[in-house]
Amino acid sequence: MILGHIFCSCIISGVLLLTGCFTPSLSSIQQYSIRRAALFNNIRHHLRSENIALSEDELAVSTLLERMKADARAKQLPGKPWAAQYFPLVKHKYEQTELYAFLKAMPKGAILHIHPIAMGDCRRLVHKITGRPDTYVNRGKEHYGYLAIFANNPGKPWTNIMEERGQAVDKKSYDENLLSLITLDASDKRLPDIWEEFGKIFSRVFGLFREEGFWEDYLFSSLKSYVENDNIQHMELRSHKPDQNTFRMYRRILKRLHKDGTDISLRIIYSDSRERYPGETYNQFQKRILDSLYTAADLMEANPDLLVGVDVYAEEDKGAPASFMAPLMIQAQDYSRKKYGRDLPLFLHDGESNLPVRRYHDEKDFAQPFPRKYNNNVIDAYLLDSQRVGHGISLWKIPELSIKYRDKGMALEICPVSNQMLGFVPDLRNHPAVSLMNNGVRISLNPDDPAVFGYEGVTFDYVVACLAWDLSLADLKSLALDSLEDSALGKNEKRKSIEKWKDSWRVFIARFK
Numbered sequence: 285m286i287l288g289h290i291f292c293s294c295i296i297s298g299v300l301l302l303t304g305c306f307t308p309s310l311s312s313i314q315q316y317s318i319r320r321a322a323l324f325n326n327i328r329h330h331l332r333s334e335n336i337a338l339s340e341d342e343l344a345v346s347t348l349l350e351r352m353k354a355d356a357r358a359k360q361l362p363g364k365p366w367a368a369q370y371f372p373l374v375k376h377k378y379e380q381t382e383l384y385a386f387l388k389a390m391p392k393g394a395i396l397h398i399h400p401i402a403m404g405d406c407r408r409l410v411h412k413i414t415g416r417p418d419t420y421v422n423r424g425k426e427h428y429g430y431l432a433i434f435a436n437n438p439g440k441p442w443t444n445i446m447e448e449r450g451q452a453v454d455k456k457s458y459d460e461n462l463l464s465l466i467t468l469d470a471s472d473k474r475l476p477d478i479w480e481e482f483g484k485i486f487s488r489v490f491g492l493f494r495e496e497g498f499w500e501d502y503l504f505s506s507l508k509s510y511v512e513n514d515n516i517q518h519m520e521l522r523s524h525k526p527d528q529n530t531f532r533m534y535r536r537i538l539k540r541l542h543k544d545g546t547d548i549s550l551r552i553i554y555s556d557s558r559e560r561y562p563g564e565t566y567n568q569f570q571k572r573i574l575d576s577l578y579t580a581a582d583l584m585e586a587n588p589d590l591l592v593g594v595d596v597y598a599e600e601d602k603g604a605p606a607s608f609m610a611p612l613m614i615q616a617q618d619y620s621r622k623k624y625g626r627d628l629p630l631f632l633h634d635g636e637s638n639l640p641v642r643r644y645h646d647e648k649d650f651a652q653p654f655p656r657k658y659n660n661n662v663i664d665a666y667l668l669d670s671q672r673v674g675h676g677i678s679l680w681k682i683p684e685l686s687i688k689y690r691d692k693g694m695a696l697e698i699c700p701v702s703n704q705m706l707g708f709v710p711d712l713r714n715h716p717a718v719s720l721m722n723n724g725v726r727i728s729l730n731p732d733d734p735a736v737f738g739y740e741g742v743t744f745d746y747v748v749a750c751l752a753w754d755l756s757l758a759d760l761k762s763l764a765l766d767s768l769e770d771s772a773l774g775k776n777e778k779r780k781s782i783e784k785w786k787d788s789w790r791v792f793i794a795r796f797k
Contacts (some may be wrong), residue, residue, distance in 0.1 A: 289654050333762040378747050391515045392767070393728075394767040395517035400521045402733035409735070420445060427441070466489055468705055514740075518551075522555040523554065531583070556595075559611070573604070576594070578616055579593075601785045632665045632670040632674060633674035634673050634676060636675035640684055675697065678716070679696065679725070695725075699729075718753050746763075
């Protein structure tokens with residue numbers, strides 16, 4: 285009998301709730317709304333875009349942007365968002381949206397993370413090498429796909445590309461085969477180690493760029509395209525062990541660009557590989573890195589207008605951890621200060637990893653061989669006062685450290701497409717940059733190695749981020765401005781560059797309002 289009463293009470297309570305008899309008081313709803321609004325304001329407090337006040341014209345363009353994002357989302361199949369699909373599979377779909385055209389036209393400020401050997405248009409590269417009589421391909425098993433320029437025929441196993449292509453029945457297929465050797469495509473996603481193929485691509489094209497004239501023309505046409513087609517005004521390139529001839533070449537390129545009416549500023553970051561070379565001992569590795577750091581300091585003294593700092597790159601989880609190289613970096617910084625009275629700024633590739641972080645100090649960090657089963661590099665980048673951090677995506681795993689990055693103003697160079705294609709963030713909607721950006725950490729958007737990923741410029745990185753992270757016009761404006769503010773330009777150059785960007789932004793807004 286008691287159970288029956290309880291059952292009836294439950295039924296009556298449910299009916300009363302559904303019919304509105306138990307409706308909460310108006311005051312409790314108002315309190316909930318007030319608390320909700322306060323929480324949202326607190327959440328948004330750290331967003332850098334919250335400091336961006338939009339004009340009336342910008343608000344109109346903001347409405348247009350929201351419509352373009354909605355149109356792009358409407359083209360996506362339910363349960364199959366583009367952000368969750370491997371970029372080469374959906375690249376053409378992004379490209380066919382109004383949003384892509386809008387972001388391509390947008391002045392994007394600076395690119396702060398890019399490798400010059402992989403920044404051009406690979407289709408343009410294939411067109412060039414198939415039209416030169418001095419280009420060769422090595423199709424031997426050991427060196428399959430090596431491309432190079434030779435003054436004289438090197439003989440077997442090298443084959444002249446013009447002659448080989450001339451004999452091909454289907455020249456388009458021949459060109460596509462060459463293209464597949466120097467880019468990652470959808471089929472590469474199935475590889476057990478995509479970094480292995482990624483590294484081979486750089487080996488395959490290296491022989492082309494040993495020819496100085498070819499290398500200089502490649503850089504010239506790439507930089508010109510970034511200005512004219514992608515609305516970039518400043519670039520900072522990770523250059524592999526540049527020498528004095530390299531800086532003379534870059535000055536010639538800048539002179540050609542400015543004479544051609546292409547207005548761009550350029551800075552170089554000296555870079556060496558954090559991976560041991562085949563047969564290289566740990567002592568030899570340390571000596572190589574220390575020699576590179578000292579050389580960077582010497583070259584920075586000789587080229588203060590171009591060289592702004594030093595980095596180590598390559599697959600992070602297989603290479604030397606930052607802690608292993610920290611004593612070398614500190615030693616090189618002391619050398620630079622004592623000999624030249626100047627700092628040796630660091631721009632470290634750190635946090636491009638899926639490994640866990642270790643949340644306690646371990647003295648073995650400074651001596652343990654690599655690779656490891658954990659990655660604490662974002663911690664050491666902070667302690668080493670890195671000017672910016674390349675990638676830094678594992679920072680989200682250490683919330684307290686992300687606050688230190690935010691408070692110190694240490695910016696991350698985020699590369700969305702690269703992070704997906706190399707296996708770090710399969711679904712870009714879950715990219716760590718979203719959490720970090722929402723917590724006030726400074727970020728810029730960059731393409732890393734766009735040529736290898738099948739594109740040129742940084743527009744694709746903006747469009748994937750805009751859709752996956754639901755970026756507003758204020759967010760986009762903040763990202764572009766921050767890219768210039770976080771650049772290595774001098775104070776006066778930075779001020780002029782930002783004013784120039786603001787002029788371009790006004791023209792852009794007027795075009796779309």
